[in-house]
Amino acid sequence: xxxxxxxxxxxxxxxxxxxxxxxxxxxxxxxxxxxxxxxxxxxxxxxxxxxxxxxxxxxxxxxxxxxxxxxxxxxxxxxxxxxxxxxxxxxxxxxxxxxxxxxxxxxxxxxxxxxxxxxxxxxxxxxxxxxxxxxxxxxxxxxxxxxxxxxxxxxxxxxxxxxxxxxxxxxxxxxxxxxxxxxxxxxxxxxxxxxxxxxxxxxxxxxxxxxxxxxxxxxxxxxxxxxxxxxxxxxxxxxxxxxxxxxxxxxxxxxxxxxxxxxxxxxxxxxxxxxxxxxxxxxxxxxxxxxxxxxxxxxxxxxxxxxxxxxxxxxxxxxxxxxxxxxxxxxxxxxxxx
Numbered sequence: 001x002x003x004x005x006x007x008x009x010x011x012x013x014x015x016x017x018x019x020x021x022x023x024x025x026x027x028x029x030x031x032x033x034x035x036x037x038x039x040x041x042x043x044x045x046x047x048x049x050x051x052x053x054x055x056x057x058x059x060x061x062x063x064x065x066x067x068x069x070x071x072x073x074x075x076x077x078x079x080x081x082x083x084x085x086x087x088x089x090x091x092x093x094x095x096x097x098x099x100x101x102x103x104x105x106x107x108x109x110x111x112x113x114x115x116x117x118x119x120x121x122x123x124x125x126x127x128x129x130x131x132x133x134x135x136x137x138x139x140x141x142x143x144x145x146x147x148x149x150x151x152x153x154x155x156x157x158x159x160x161x162x163x164x165x166x167x168x169x170x171x172x173x174x175x176x177x178x179x180x181x182x183x184x185x186x187x188x189x190x191x192x193x194x195x196x197x198x199x200x201x202x203x204x205x206x207x208x209x210x211x212x213x214x215x216x217x218x219x220x221x222x223x224x225x226x227x228x229x230x231x232x233x234x235x236x237x238x239x240x241x242x243x244x245x246x247x248x249x250x251x252x253x254x255x256x257x258x259x260x261x262x263x264x265x266x267x268x269x270x271x272x273x274x275x276x277x278x279x280x281x282x283x284x285x286x287x288x289x290x291x292x293x294x295x296x297x298x299x300x301x302x303x304x305x306x307x308x309x310x311x312x313x314x315x316x317x318x319x320x321x322x323x324x325x326x327x328x329x330x331x332x333x334x335x336x337x338x
Contacts, residue, residue, distance in 0.1 A: 004292055008248075018248065021113040022085070031108075034108065034284065037281050040108060042110060047113065047115070047129075059216070064206075065081060077254065078226055082216070082222075082223055083221055087115065100132040103133040110135055112126075112136075115139075115140045122159045129169075141160075144202060144221070157187065175200065177200065201224040201228070204220065229251055232249065239266070241311050249267035249271065253270055253272045255286065256289070256290025256294070257290070265308065
């Protein structure tokens with residue numbers, strides 16, 4: 001019988017589907033829901049050092065769905081989630097209690113998430129998360145809401161190194177989309193990180209032409225949605241083929257097909273958030289059922305059998321079959337002369 005169980009960072013979890021860090025992982029009451037729906041684990045909302053206390057307070061409203069122009073069976077099939085929400089809203093000590101309770105009341109993987117700037121603060125948060133019982137920690141160095149102009153080379157390399165050297169639990173590094181993903185993933189591996197999360201949302205902006213102002217809170221926001229998966233498929237496949245580090249994919253997952261594509265491109269786990277916010281917690285169960293039905297239909301016993309298969313099937317540019325210039329016979333296609 002096919003199984004959805006996967007080995008991830010030393011743990012055998014019941015599903016490759018994780019709840020990504022965000023509003024669906026901000027409260028202890030949400031952990032049992034994630035477990036009931038069949039999630040393999042939860043990445044908790046990000047805790048920040050006291051220097052960034054203001055990030056614990058959110059504007060209202062903080063979400064808006066834009067480009068929401070198609071619905072099928074009551075579920076949104078295309079949207080852009082535009083939002084401004086920063087850190088876990090409680091204190092650091094509250095967060096450590098959150099981790100402890102989440103772990104003690106569930107049997108799924110619990111991953112803490114942290115953000116700071118000084119190495120000593122990164123270490124304090126990471127060690128506290130570890131001592132609270134988390135199975136792993138994700139370093140959120142890529143939030144579209146991160147303050148200031150902190151850069152990977154000047155700030156976060158030392159942060160990753162400091163955390164890796166001071167905790168025993170696995171360390172994931174969540175990277176931002178962009179031209180440096182492959183290089184940064186290689187550096188993360190060299191520094192001893194156990195996995196990379198690919199990739200966070202983009203930083204974007206929407207305006208209201210009537211008021212002539214940015215919408216909602218009046219500043220840049222995080223943007224994501226089903227459209228985002230295409231650029232991230234590239235990042236996942238490149239890192240899988242060239243780095244050899246465990247990948248947790250996230251961005252644009254709407255259904256089981258999207259999640260399965262990430263696995264076929266090399267991801268071990270797939271993090272979901274926007275689809276849960278828009279279409280509900282049942283999304284996790286539907287993704288699991290869809291993948292399992294596909295496995296039964298194709299006679300696939302274990303997801304490891306197909307992990308990375310599509311990335312390995314990429315064609316090298318100099319081997320791409322190109323048009324010779326000869327006219328094709330048969331019915332004419334409108335794009336034949338393009």
